[in-house]
Amino acid sequence: MVRAIEENMPTERAEPTHFGYRAVPLEEKQALVDDVFHAVARRYDLMNDLMSAGLHRAWKDALVSKLRPPKGEREFRLLDVAGGTGDVAIRVIEAGGRGVAATIADVNGEMLAVGRERAANAGLAGRIEYIEANAEALPFPAKHFDAVTIAFGIRNVPRIEAALSEMYRVLKPGGHFLCLEFSAVDVPGLDALYDLYSFHVVPEIGRLVVGDSEPYRYLVESIRRFPDRESFAGMMRKSGFSRVAATPLTGGMVALHSGWRL
Numbered sequence: 001m002v003r004a005i006e007e008n009m010p011t012e013r014a015e016p017t018h019f020g021y022r023a024v025p026l027e028e029k030q031a032l033v034d035d036v037f038h039a040v041a042r043r044y045d046l047m048n049d050l051m052s053a054g055l056h057r058a059w060k061d062a063l064v065s066k067l068r069p070p071k072g073e074r075e076f077r078l079l080d081v082a083g084g085t086g087d088v089a090i091r092v093i094e095a096g097g098r099g100v101a102a103t104i105a106d107v108n109g110e111m112l113a114v115g116r117e118r119a120a121n122a123g124l125a126g127r128i129e130y131i132e133a134n135a136e137a138l139p140f141p142a143k144h145f146d147a148v149t150i151a152f153g154i155r156n157v158p159r160i161e162a163a164l165s166e167m168y169r170v171l172k173p174g175g176h177f178l179c180l181e182f183s184a185v186d187v188p189g190l191d192a193l194y195d196l197y198s199f200h201v202v203p204e205i206g207r208l209v210v211g212d213s214e215p216y217r218y219l220v221e222s223i224r225r226f227p228d229r230e231s232f233a234g235m236m237r238k239s240g241f242s243r244v245a246a247t248p249l250t251g252g253m254v255a256l257h258s259g260w261r262l
């Protein structure tokens, strides 16, 4: 389905962006990304475990440890952007006290629907709200959230700077922004192995589990196109964040980017 849409679309408008390695008009990228996540929503959590050999759990745990949600009754409202099926929001709530609540904003209603079922099964329905929204135009007032997170979501957003500015806008002064994203492997030897795995094994797992390798080929390609740690730190600073830092995880496979609204 992804390929069918791509073949039918014009490619010569202004502001081209990339869908995987392919240049597409900027305004078309979101529809293609939505297509990918509609296709995988029901199997998304299983695929996450299979594709990362469970490592995504450790990466998300690193984010939660860095966030340090309060343990007591103190009210603490998290916004998890591109929150999908709610993996990060659930972890933050479970790590914190009774005052912790989360809003998940995601552009894809199908991913949110899976997330709602998950939260209900975990007995957390009352502490998570689900909002269908685009990261580039968040429907929340300024200075509203104690923390904002985005995990493996920012590389899918066509206008990264717009999303960073929006996440900064809705964060309270003193609030923490954390972003988990795939990064550049910087351990000699591991990079070649990682390429082999990403380009050959991951799409094949996609074909076997979801019935289509194309969504996962896109996901792998989009990882290679994402700005390096320094460039992304620059984009965060430009959006207003202070004390910007990045921690490479698993040999640089993933980076945990951190910034504050001061």
Ligand SMILES: C[S@@+](CC[C@H](N)C(=O)[O-])C[C@H]1O[C@@H](n2cnc3c(N)ncnc32)[C@H](O)[C@@H]1O
Binding pocket: 030, 033, 034, 037, 081, 082, 083, 084, 085, 086, 087, 088, 105, 106, 107, 108, 111, 133, 134, 135, 136, 150, 151, 152, 153, 156, 157, 158
């Ligand atoms: C790889 S999933 C990550 C889900 C979740 N954060 C996790 O780590 O398991 C990427 C998510 O980004 C969402 N997404 C893509 N573009 C978006 C946008 N412009 N605004 C909000 N969410 C978006 C997709 O719908 C999808 O749920």
